[in-house]
Amino acid sequence: MRRTILALATIAAFAVAAPPARAQHAVGEGADAHAVDAEGPLRGPVGIEAIEDDVAAHVEAGEHGGGMPQLNAATFPSQILWLILSFVLLYWLMKNRGLPRVARILETRQARIDGSLERATKLRGDAEAAYARHEKLVAEARARAAGDVQAMRERTGADLAKRQHDLDAKLNARIEEAEARVAASRAEAMQGVDAVAAEVASAMLERLVGASPPESDVKAAVERAKGEAA
DSSP states (O other): OOOHHHHHHHHHHHHHHHHHHHHHHHHHHHHHHHHHHHSOOOHHHHHHHHHHHHHHHHHHHHHHHHGGGGOOOOHHHHHHHHHHHHHHHHHIIHHHHIHHHHHHHHHHHHHHHHHHHHHHHHHHHHHHHHEEEEEEHHHHHHHHHHHHHHHHHHHHHHHHHHHHHHHHHHHHHHHHHHHHHHHHHHHHHHHHHHHHHHHHHHHHHHHHHHSSHHHHHHHHHHHHHHHHEE
């Protein structure tokens, strides 16, 4: 590649050096004419005609050599050659310097993007795993709480049932004691009532009949009346 560039540069140097040589030759001829005119006498019609011819030659040379150098047909080969050399040099610079640097920048950026995506994917996986662990812990906590509540309910129910049973037993015992006391009081009261009834019945018969009936008959009559009332 370097040999090709050097060869093209040499050819371009020769091509560029050719037009200036021709220009120098033309300038030399003009200088010789000026020298001849300068050496000749500037008197008479011959000197004036020489000056006019010199001015016309300069004007014609200016007309042919004036304008933009890029549009001069004499420099087209050198311009094309320099264009080719510039393109080759630009291609070489882009291929060996510019494009590799751009490729490295793009590779670095792509690697950074890939690393960011990989980290994002890893963080997403970690977040999903943490969320799954959180859901598992919440489910386990709910299950334990439900089990504790159920066990507490069972213990509370058993305790309440035991207390209710003990209370019922105490109430039944107290009721039985009260009923026994009431029965004893009633029996005692009934005994007193029987005696009073027998005395009242004996007194009433004695007042009505005028004689006191036997005590056994009065008690028997009170017992019969009590049995009929029951």
